[in-house]
Amino acid sequence: MNRITLTLALLLVGGVAVSSFAEVHPGTEYIEKNGYNGPETCEECHPGTAAKFLETVHWKHASKVTNVDNLDPHKEYGMKNRIYTMCNGNDVVNNLKEIPKSPETGKSKFSGCNTCHPGNHLSDVGSTGPEAEKAIDCLVCHSSDYDYRNLKPFKDEQGRIVMGQDRSVKAAMSVGKPSTKNCMTCHEAAGGGVLVKRGFMLSKKTDVHAANGMVCVDCHKSKDHKIPTGFDPNNWANDGVRISCADCHSDQPHKDAAYNRHTAKIACQTCHIPRTGGAVAKDFTKWEQSSDKFYEPATLKKEANETVPVYAWYNKTVANEPHFIGPKGSRKDGKSKIYPFKIFLGKAYYNAKDGQLLAMDFAPPMSNGDTLAGVASAAKTLGIKDYKPVPGWQTIYFGSNHMVTKEKALNCINCHAINGVIPFRELGYKDTEIKRLTNPDIYFRKMLKKQEEDW
Amino acid sequence: MKKFLSIAALCVFFAATLFFVTGTAQADEIKMVGVITVIELAGKDATTATVTLKDNKTGENVVITINDELTLDKLKDHRIALDDEIRCKYKVIDGKNVSSYFRKTAGC
Numbered sequence: 001m002n003r004i005t006l007t008l009a010l011l012l013v014g015g016v017a018v019s020s021f022a023e024v025h026p027g028t029e030y031i032e033k034n035g036y037n038g039p040e041t042c043e044e045c046h047p048g049t050a051a052k053f054l055e056t057v058h059w060k061h062a063s064k065v066t067n068v069d070n071l072d073p074h075k076e077y078g079m080k081n082r083i084y085t086m087c088n089g090n091d092v093v094n095n096l097k098e099i100p101k102s103p104e105t106g107k108s109k110f111s112g113c114n115t116c117h118p119g120n121h122l123s124d125v126g127s128t129g130p131e132a133e134k135a136i137d138c139l140v141c142h143s144s145d146y147d148y149r150n151l152k153p154f155k156d157e158q159g160r161i162v163m164g165q166d167r168s169v170k171a172a173m174s175v176g177k178p179s180t181k182n183c184m185t186c187h188e189a190a191g192g193g194v195l196v197k198r199g200f201m202l203s204k205k206t207d208v209h210a211a212n213g214m215v216c217v218d219c220h221k222s223k224d225h226k227i228p229t230g231f232d233p234n235n236w237a238n239d240g241v242r243i244s245c246a247d248c249h250s251d252q253p254h255k256d257a258a259y260n261r262h263t264a265k266i267a268c269q270t271c272h273i274p275r276t277g278g279a280v281a282k283d284f285t286k287w288e289q290s291s292d293k294f295y296e297p298a299t300l301k302k303e304a305n306e307t308v309p310v311y312a313w314y315n316k317t318v319a320n321e322p323h324f325i326g327p328k329g330s331r332k333d334g335k336s337k338i339y340p341f342k343i344f345l346g347k348a349y350y351n352a353k354d355g356q357l358l359a360m361d362f363a364p365p366m367s368n369g370d371t372l373a374g375v376a377s378a379a380k381t382l383g384i385k386d387y388k389p390v391p392g393w394q395t396i397y398f399g400s401n402h403m404v405t406k407e408k409a410l411n412c413i414n415c416h417a418i419n420g421v422i423p424f425r426e427l428g429y430k431d432t433e434i435k436r437l438t439n440p441d442i443y444f445r446k447m448l449k450k451q452e453e454d455w
Numbered sequence: 456m457k458k459f460l461s462i463a464a465l466c467v468f469f470a471a472t473l474f475f476v477t478g479t480a481q482a483d484e485i486k487m488v489g490v491i492t493v494i495e496l497a498g499k500d501a502t503t504a505t506v507t508l509k510d511n512k513t514g515e516n517v518v519i520t521i522n523d524e525l526t527l528d529k530l531k532d533h534r535i536a537l538d539d540e541i542r543c544k545y546k547v548i549d550g551k552n553v554s555s556y557f558r559k560t561a562g563c
Contacts (some may be wrong), residue, residue, distance in 0.1 A: 148534045181528065186563075189559065190563060195558075196562055290540070292540070
């Protein structure tokens with residue numbers, strides 16, 4: 001018995017040692033000896049990687065987009081240049097800058113959408129060439145010991161605004177596969193605060209994948225830094241590679257044949273992501289003053305798991321109108337499935353002359369609350385001379401693709417009931433179908449058996 | 456008589472336990488928004504930290520105890536730092552203001 005215990009213990013210790021060893025990135029001895037000099041050091045072992053990285057969405061903040069209406073197929077779109085009401089600014093009109101001094105405090109601060117760009121701002125979103133390659137902040141994504149005090153804008157001796165980086169040997173010595181923390185450095189506080197934009201928290205408590213020790217890049221597995229994404233109607237830029245639940249789970253993932261039959265018309269997310277969260281609405285036309293006397297857009301927000309999703313047919317193509325960004329699809333097109341969405345409404349200024357949504361430079365309103373000055377500044381940057389700003393609302397459907405649950409997944413009773421979560425009528429079902437689909441007869445015995453097993 | 460006293464003592468013990476346990480569990484959650492003025496963290500392996508927040512509404516300093524792993528990690532690598540404005544919920548447990556929610560208000 002003791003011998004068996006000892007053997008198991010040794011195997012366990014050995015396993016832990018091997019797995020720990022496997023996590024140590026090769027080349028740390030070189031870094032310790034030669035110091036860390038940014039991408040040049042990384043390129044010693046990964047030649048050509050920096051140049052390839054410049055071609056990705058993480059660097060360009062844009063790509064060609066083929067599944068969204070009313071876009072020019074020859075142009076690239078993304079947070080670099082998009083105009084919508086979750087952000088209303090973008091990298092172009094709301095470029096990182098020192099905002100005008102607050103009239104109340106006389107203080108200024110740095111602000112801009114491209115603070116979440118892995119360059120140094122001198123080599124900015126979409127820049128190319130050797131200087132851009134040298135400017136890449138490899139460690140912000142790959143170091144587990146990054147000192148975030150360095151990751152902030154400052155003015156250099158020439159008065160240029162530079163985005164700081166941690167290029168210390170200490171940070172470089174802990175280089176490796178990005179952890180959830182690395183990804184959430186930028187993705188957590190997008191849209192104006194923690195969990196505001198997408199409203200999901202990838203933690204052991206809230207996501208079955210995280211509970212099983214998985215991190216973001218276990219699903220979003222990249223090749224040449226091209227990171228696969230799903231088809232969130234509001235997330236347009238992509239690296240041309242996609243992921244879906246079925247990549248790992250197949251399209252017949254359940255032991256129960258009845259559940260498997262659902263996968264033809266019901267997306268996995270519909271049952272396995274029963275809640276969403278984050279910002280519900282924002283008003284960019286009237287900003288609120290914060291304790292530091294600067295202004296921020298007024299935002300109504302909920303916690304990560306507090307909001308019931310909206311369900312709609314989605315064939316992975318997107319309606320893109322000035323007042324609506326959301327899923328296209330129908331019950332009868334043969335391509336759509338029912339998906340859950342986080343719904344969001346944003347108020348901003350539209351151009352009464354052509355009905356288009358106007359963008360905003362955040363610097364003026366952040367300083368003194370003057371939102372129309374922000375619109376004027378953005379219009380000037382974009383060369384728009386003939387405009388008349390009028391407030392209006394835009395509805396946006398966000399994909400709900402995280403916070404996956406197995407235990408709290410919807411079951412027959414949640415949907416197939418008169419007060420069930422699926423709005424059958426709105427989804428195109430006839431009254432006779434609805435009567436049948438919401439009658440317990442279709443699942444009564446099966447759920448009764450499960451109920452008995454549970455107790 | 457001895458038996459009666461023992462039962463009475465047991466009852467008192469259980470009543471006291473119930474009072475303290477429920478008293479702790481039902482402590483009111485307090486919400487505040489404030490700016491970090493002090494961070495006290497005992498090294499990289501610390502399992503707890505205290506952060507002083509200056510309450511935006513009252514101007515008073517409130518010392519918050521942080522025990523959760525994610526916030527501790529953010530304090531250690533300075534994702535949360537001095538002068539950051541924080542939205543915080545805490546409960547008073549054993550005389551300490553123990554955080555249950557501690558997030559920066561700012562985003563991009």
